[in-house]
Each structure stands twice: as C-alpha cells, then as structure tokens.
Amino acid sequence: MKIRLIFLFLIFAFQFASGQLIDKNWNRIALSKDENFLKSAEAKRIAENVILYQKNNGGWEKNKSINRELSSTEKKKLLDSKNDFSGTTIDNNATSQEMKFLANVYRFQPDEKYRAAFLKGIEYLFTAQYENGGWPQFFPLQKNYSSHITFNDNAMANVLFLFQEMINEGEKYPIKIPSETLGKIKNSFDKGIDVILKTQYKQNGKLTVWCAQHDEFSLFPAKARAYELPSLSGKESAKLTLLLMSLKNPSKEIINAVEHAVHWFQETKITGFKEVRIENDKHLIADKNAEPIWARFSDLETNEPFFSDRDGIRKKTYEEIGAERRNGYAWFTDEPEEVLKKYESWKKKNVKTVEDKNFYTVSKDGSGDFSNIQDAIDQCRSFPYERITIFVKNGIYNEKVVLHQWNTNIKILGEDREKTVIRFNDYFAKIDRARNSTFFTPTFLVEANDTVLENLTIENSAGEVGQAIALSIVSNRVAVMSCQILGNQDTLYLDNEGKIYIKNSYIEGTTDFIFGSATAYFENCEIHSKKNSFITAPSTPQNAEFGFVFNQCKLTADENISQVFLGRPWRIYAKSVFMNSNFGNHITEKRWDNWNKTEAESTAFFAEYNNSGKSSEVKNRVSWSKQLSKRQARNYTKENVLKDDFKRNWYENL
Structure with missing residues (x-):
C-alpha cells in the first residue's frame, strides 16, 4: 500500500512538472x-x-x-x-x-x-x-x-x-x-x-437583493423554468454584491446598494440547520454548530424560503417536493457568508462618517470627503443658516447633479473652470417621457434658493440630438460666476420667475439655448452660437418688469455662421434686452423673430442699447423691436434687475 502511494505521488509530481x-x-x-x-x-x-x-x-x-x-x-x-x-x-x-x-x-x-x-x-x-x-x-x-x-x-x-x-x-x-x-x-x-x-428589488420602498433573472423591459423579477419562480435569490445576490464591493471609489448609490444587500443577508440567514444526504436523499436537520446558509429562493415580500417542483407550485419545505427536484437542484447556498466576511473591512474603507461642517471637498481620486458631487450635496444640512461651500477638485464628473429645494445657501466651487467638468448626456428622445421630456434632461438642476456656482464647466454632451439642457435653474437668487455652460439646443434653462445673476461666463448652443421665464442679468459673458438659429427664447410672465438682460457681453459664433437672431418669444410677453455689448457679424440685421406669433409683436419687449461690433448698426431691424433711450437704459441696472424684497443686494460679495 505504501509503495502504491509513493508510485501515485511520483506520477502526480511528473505530471505537474511537465505541465500535465x-x-x-x-x-x-x-x-x-x-x-x-x-x-x-x-x-x-x-x-x-x-x-x-x-x-x-x-x-x-x-x-x-x-x-x-x-x-x-x-x-x-x-x-x-x-x-x-x-x-x-x-x-x-x-x-x-x-x-x-x-x-x-x-x-x-x-x-x-x-x-x-x-x-x-x-x-x-x-x-x-x-x-x-x-x-x-x-x-x-x-x-x-x-x-x-x-x-x-x-x-x-x-x-x-x-x-x-x-x-x-x-x-x-x-x-x-x-x-x-x-x-x-x-x-x-x-x-x-x-x-x-x-x-435591486424594493420591499415597501426598502432595497433588498436580486432575483436570478429580471424582465429585460420592466426590470422586475421574472420566472425562468417552472420551478424557478420570481423570488429573492440568496445565491446570485451574493456574487452581485461582491461585484459592487469590488468597485473602486464607489458612489453613494453603490454603497447604499451594498449596505441594504448585507442587511438582507444578515436578516435572512438560516442558523442551527444543515443540509445532509441520508440514503442518497437530501434533508435539512438541526445542528446548533452548523454554519449559516441561505435559501436559493425567498418570497419577494415576506423573505420566507420556498421550494417548487416541476409543476411550479410553491412549497414551504423541500420535503414537500419530489425526490428528483429535491436532489437535483441546489436549494441552499453558503455564498453570502463571503459577503459578510468581507463587509466590515469594505465598510471601513468606503463608508465614511462625515461630520456636519461648512466646507467639503470632492475629489475623483478619493482624497476628499466625497468622490462625487451629489454625495457631497446630500450630506449638507437642509436650509442651513450659514453658506456651505463644496470645493470640487479638477476632474470629469460624469453625473447628473441636483441641488434640491432644501439644499439652500450652498456654493459649488470648482478648482479650475476648464478642468472641473460636470458632464452628462440626457436628451429629449432618450428620456422619452412625453412632451415635457426636455425638463428631465439637465446635467445640473438647481431647485434651491441662494445658490452660487463658480469655476465650473457644466456640459450636456448628447450632441445635436434635439433638446438637451446642461444647466437648469428653477429657483431664486442664484449666481453663476466664471462658468462654462456647454451644449446645443436648450443649453441653459432659467425659469420659475427667479432672479439669476450670470457673470464672466461662457455659454454656447445652437437653438434657443438661453430660455425660460426667469429674470436674469448677464454681465461680461461670451454668448457663442454654433448654428444659424436663435439665442434667446424668453417666456417672461406678463407682470415681470425685466426678462433677460445682457450687459457688456460678447456675441461670437463658429465659422460660417451668418444668420443668428438675438431671440424669439417662447411666450408672447417675452422680454430680452442687449446693451453695451459687442456683436459679431453673425447677428442678422433683422435681430428678432416673432416665432410665427404675430400677436407677440405687440406684447413682447425685445430691445437694444449702445451695442458695438460689425453688425451693431443696421437699419433693417424688425419694426416691432425697441431701441432704448439713455433715460430708459438707466433703468436696466444690475440693482434694478436683480432686486429682491427678501434679500437686498444678495448678488454682492458672493
């Protein structure tokens, strides 16, 4: 016997050494x-x-x-x-x-x-x-x-x-x-x-784990073979959780997914029992020393384990199903144990406890408080008394960002305007939510009052595919300082009758790329047209004194662009004024268009004052546009346009 073992060992050694x-x-x-x-x-x-x-x-x-x-x-x-x-x-x-x-x-x-x-x-x-x-x-x-x-x-x-x-x-x-x-x-x-x-399946709004297969359209848990019913899977969910845990610099959404999956594994583990074969038949027997196991299938709402034969009828125990399926399928698994073993070290590395403070740093390389902007925003106190600054280090942040209504008094400050880029690519057809899909496309959405955006590039990178907003501001007292707003059609949406101050910024687009109902004062900005089309499309409310006011701005265009209108009325009481600005020769002599709304010619207020450049002096403006007198122009000061009864001079010392 000893000689036989030595002989087998020598065969194995030879095969191993020879690569067999x-x-x-x-x-x-x-x-x-x-x-x-x-x-x-x-x-x-x-x-x-x-x-x-x-x-x-x-x-x-x-x-x-x-x-x-x-x-x-x-x-x-x-x-x-x-x-x-x-x-x-x-x-x-x-x-x-x-x-x-x-x-x-x-x-x-x-x-x-x-x-x-x-x-x-x-x-x-x-x-x-x-x-x-x-x-x-x-x-x-x-x-x-x-x-x-x-x-x-x-x-x-x-x-x-x-x-x-x-x-x-x-x-x-x-x-x-x-x-x-x-x-x-x-x-x-x-x-x-x-x-x-x-x-990842939600039970009463709370994340759990996954089914073994999900419908390719609805994404809901789906049935496979007759005995593989829609359920929560202990086996497949373990591997998916380990995959998420393996990601470097995980987002808050990924961390949240892992945390909830781990909680589900902890809540649903089966202890005190083990699976054994007795006379070639599987049984679940009591054993207080047994390692934890999990059911392959658990109920979508109660998490209770269930089993099924080829007839597709659910049973509470696998003693209730036939021997063929009971023994021919893996009804229990220990794979989630690996998740639980790795969880604490993963949590220590990735789940940061961030104290409440007034200054946070975002960095792609993980050296800041957060690795993406939305996570930093979500950490901020709601309705803070003092301004909170989120400093964003250079990098390309591929994310949709929302400053919610409760995220007031926040400043998002980039390290370098050219190198701190927030980018996403939603557009009307991609969103596909009927006629109002445009308003779901923004890369950056500001719903909060008293916001400052500075030294950022905010881009919708979808290309020329129709309506695609880069920056949407639907709140009051918002300042955009030294930013680049990049896109094509509908680049910048300013709405909800708020007061918005945009200074020293670059804004580009193709059609109606500055639009909405807000009152906005643009100072020392470059407005760049990428197509023969329209710059502004105001929807100013009838009772608003001002709409869009451009002061000391520069209007530029791509090469071979020669027929750009200053604006057209999205709604008939639209207001847009250009003053003390420099026009490139791409601005058409007509200046304005009525958008096939003849009634808007008597209700809209489109005006100019003291502009310069090759196309600033023309005689062929549409007859219904306005030329401000010096006296009228004195009314279009930053103080008058941006005044707010709640906070006077809010736009100073930002």
Missing part, C-alpha cells in the same frame, strides 16, 4: 493560473480546441468538455458548425471562461490566433448586451425565459468581472486590447453596473 493536469474538469482547467501548465504543449493543444469550439459570432456554447482530445471527425464537425449560433451563451461560465483561458495561455505562449479569438469574444459580448446594460442568457435571443436579464448562476457577473479585470489591468493585461475597444469595455461595464442597481 490530472484535473479533467474544463471549468477548473479554464481558470488555471499554473505557470508550468500554461507553458505546456497540453495548454497549447487545449487552446487550439477553444478556437475550434468558438462560433463565428464570437461566442461559445456551454457544458462542453473543451479540454478532451478530439478526433479528426469531431474537429471537422466543429468547423462545419461555426455558423450555428443557436447555443452561444454566457450561461454556466461559457464564453467568459474560454476567454480567460486564452488570455492566460497567451501570456506564456503568445499566438495571434488566441488574441484574435479573444477580441472576437469581446465583440460578441458587446453585441449581446441590451441597451439598458443587461445580458440575456443566450445570444442570439431565444423565444423563452432566457431572454431575461440573467444573473442566474452568476452569468452576467462573470462577464462583468472579466471586463473589470481588463479595465483594472489595462496595458498589463496579457492580451493587448485596442484603446477604442477598452473604452467600449468601460462603457459596457458601467451600463452593467447601472442595471444591477436598477434591478
């Missing part, structure tokens, strides 16, 4: 990091098999023993079936594990065939992903439950962990990935994380 793996399980071989094996002829042989099994759409089928020796007949059959895409999938580790194996072999045995197959796999994953960020189980889609967003058996999590590895390693990744492809991977990864956050 005794393990014949493809799922484990695919993830091997053993250097001796990956350098071996055996690894090269298996890599050739991986390429043979890859379909022409870039994906692989599941449950294939790719590592086994293939006959010439089998190889020919695989080549002949390259265009059969019916089984390509991310289920049961398929596609992601084959790609990982190719990358690991390529590190020690670089072959362009492996790299090409790997990149083809990436393209398959791009194509298979839904626009909302989810992945179906199979692609091309099948006409069954597999078209749902598939978290089941960690299918989607495996893809995202693979993408995360490529992103994190960058140039150190074994296979060189083109920079353009890497950018797409980052975008695909972000969309995947976004849909995970959106599918």
Whole structure:
C-alpha cells in the first residue's frame, strides 16, 4: 500500500512538472493560473480546441468538455458548425471562461490566433448586451425565459468581472486590447453596473437583493423554468454584491446598494440547520454548530424560503417536493457568508462618517470627503443658516447633479473652470417621457434658493440630438460666476420667475439655448452660437418688469455662421434686452423673430442699447423691436434687475 502511494505521488509530481493536469474538469482547467501548465504543449493543444469550439459570432456554447482530445471527425464537425449560433451563451461560465483561458495561455505562449479569438469574444459580448446594460442568457435571443436579464448562476457577473479585470489591468493585461475597444469595455461595464442597481428589488420602498433573472423591459423579477419562480435569490445576490464591493471609489448609490444587500443577508440567514444526504436523499436537520446558509429562493415580500417542483407550485419545505427536484437542484447556498466576511473591512474603507461642517471637498481620486458631487450635496444640512461651500477638485464628473429645494445657501466651487467638468448626456428622445421630456434632461438642476456656482464647466454632451439642457435653474437668487455652460439646443434653462445673476461666463448652443421665464442679468459673458438659429427664447410672465438682460457681453459664433437672431418669444410677453455689448457679424440685421406669433409683436419687449461690433448698426431691424433711450437704459441696472424684497443686494460679495 505504501509503495502504491509513493508510485501515485511520483506520477502526480511528473505530471505537474511537465505541465500535465490530472484535473479533467474544463471549468477548473479554464481558470488555471499554473505557470508550468500554461507553458505546456497540453495548454497549447487545449487552446487550439477553444478556437475550434468558438462560433463565428464570437461566442461559445456551454457544458462542453473543451479540454478532451478530439478526433479528426469531431474537429471537422466543429468547423462545419461555426455558423450555428443557436447555443452561444454566457450561461454556466461559457464564453467568459474560454476567454480567460486564452488570455492566460497567451501570456506564456503568445499566438495571434488566441488574441484574435479573444477580441472576437469581446465583440460578441458587446453585441449581446441590451441597451439598458443587461445580458440575456443566450445570444442570439431565444423565444423563452432566457431572454431575461440573467444573473442566474452568476452569468452576467462573470462577464462583468472579466471586463473589470481588463479595465483594472489595462496595458498589463496579457492580451493587448485596442484603446477604442477598452473604452467600449468601460462603457459596457458601467451600463452593467447601472442595471444591477436598477434591478435591486424594493420591499415597501426598502432595497433588498436580486432575483436570478429580471424582465429585460420592466426590470422586475421574472420566472425562468417552472420551478424557478420570481423570488429573492440568496445565491446570485451574493456574487452581485461582491461585484459592487469590488468597485473602486464607489458612489453613494453603490454603497447604499451594498449596505441594504448585507442587511438582507444578515436578516435572512438560516442558523442551527444543515443540509445532509441520508440514503442518497437530501434533508435539512438541526445542528446548533452548523454554519449559516441561505435559501436559493425567498418570497419577494415576506423573505420566507420556498421550494417548487416541476409543476411550479410553491412549497414551504423541500420535503414537500419530489425526490428528483429535491436532489437535483441546489436549494441552499453558503455564498453570502463571503459577503459578510468581507463587509466590515469594505465598510471601513468606503463608508465614511462625515461630520456636519461648512466646507467639503470632492475629489475623483478619493482624497476628499466625497468622490462625487451629489454625495457631497446630500450630506449638507437642509436650509442651513450659514453658506456651505463644496470645493470640487479638477476632474470629469460624469453625473447628473441636483441641488434640491432644501439644499439652500450652498456654493459649488470648482478648482479650475476648464478642468472641473460636470458632464452628462440626457436628451429629449432618450428620456422619452412625453412632451415635457426636455425638463428631465439637465446635467445640473438647481431647485434651491441662494445658490452660487463658480469655476465650473457644466456640459450636456448628447450632441445635436434635439433638446438637451446642461444647466437648469428653477429657483431664486442664484449666481453663476466664471462658468462654462456647454451644449446645443436648450443649453441653459432659467425659469420659475427667479432672479439669476450670470457673470464672466461662457455659454454656447445652437437653438434657443438661453430660455425660460426667469429674470436674469448677464454681465461680461461670451454668448457663442454654433448654428444659424436663435439665442434667446424668453417666456417672461406678463407682470415681470425685466426678462433677460445682457450687459457688456460678447456675441461670437463658429465659422460660417451668418444668420443668428438675438431671440424669439417662447411666450408672447417675452422680454430680452442687449446693451453695451459687442456683436459679431453673425447677428442678422433683422435681430428678432416673432416665432410665427404675430400677436407677440405687440406684447413682447425685445430691445437694444449702445451695442458695438460689425453688425451693431443696421437699419433693417424688425419694426416691432425697441431701441432704448439713455433715460430708459438707466433703468436696466444690475440693482434694478436683480432686486429682491427678501434679500437686498444678495448678488454682492458672493
């Protein structure tokens, strides 16, 4: 017996040293990091098999023993079936594990065939992903439950962990990935994380965890096979939570998702019982020393575990279902235990306790109090007596920001106007919320009174796709100082009859890119037109004394722009005045347009005074526009335009 053991040990040692793996399980071989094996002829042989099994759409089928020796007949059959895409999938580790194996072999045995197959796999994953960020189980889609967003058996999590590895390693990744492809991977990864956050199930408004699959349209928990009913999944939710916990500099939304998932795991763990086999049949027996376990399926509203046979009828215990399903399915899991073990160190690193104060710092690199702007705003006291300053360090902040009504008396101060960028890309058709979709598009929305924005670039990066607001101000006593407001149509929305002061700023757009009902005073600003169209579109209320007033501003345009109107009336009592400003020659002689509203010619007030530049002196203005006299112009002072009965001279010493 002793001699036999020594003999077996020597065989194992020889196989290990020569790069041969005794393990014949493809799922484990695919993830091997053993250097001796990956350098071996055996690894090269298996890599050739991986390429043979890859379909022409870039994906692989599941449950294939790719590592086994293939006959010439089998190889020919695989080549002949390259265009059969019916089984390509991310289920049961398929596609992601084959790609990982190719990358690991390529590190020690670089072959362009492996790299090409790997990149083809990436393209398959791009194509298979839904626009909302989810992945179906199979692609091309099948006409069954597999078209749902598939978290089941960690299918989607495996893809995202693979993408995360490529992103994190960058140039150190074994296979060189083109920079353009890497950018797409980052975008695909972000969309995947976004849909995970959106599918986290709420019980009475409180976040819990996830179902094994979610409807690809509504994002609600969905049914799969007859015994896989809509539920909260202990198994799949663990992997999704670990994925969120692995993210660097997590946003407040991600932290919130993890915190609630962990709470759910803590509340639903089953203690004092363990699963055992007795005479080849599963049973749950009492054992006070047993490690905690979780049910695979829990009720969406009560969190109670349930079980089901192939008839789809819910049962309270798996003793109530047939032996075939009871023994042929994993009804319990211990995977959430890994989440709980890692939680405290994760929390210590990522969940900061921030004291109430009047100055916070936001920094992309995590060196500030917060890594994104909205989290800093949400930390601020409601309706503070003293101004709170949020200092934003240089960086591109891809987020929608809202200063809510209760976030009064806040100053958002950028480190450098050119380098502190807040950017998002919502637009009318993307929002798709009927006729008022425009008002849901802002990158930055100010609902709070007594706000100051300074040294910031605020951009809607959607491009020329219709209405897309960069900055929306629907409150009172708001100052925008030394900022860049970038967009196209509807760049800057100023509304709700508030008083707004905009100074030393650059504002660009195409059509109606300064619009709304507020009273606003623009001082020493550059107003840049990117298209032959209209600058202002006021909707001034009938009883308002002033609308938009531009003083000492400079009107510029892109090259070959020659027919720009100063404004047109969004509503018939519109008011817009340009004074002491410099006009480029792109401003049309007509100056103003009535927007096909002839009645507005007698109700709107569009006027000019003492402007300069190539197109400032013309005789062809529309007859219904106004030229202010010196006496009238004296009324258009900053003090008069911005006066507020509640706070006099609020615009000074900001």
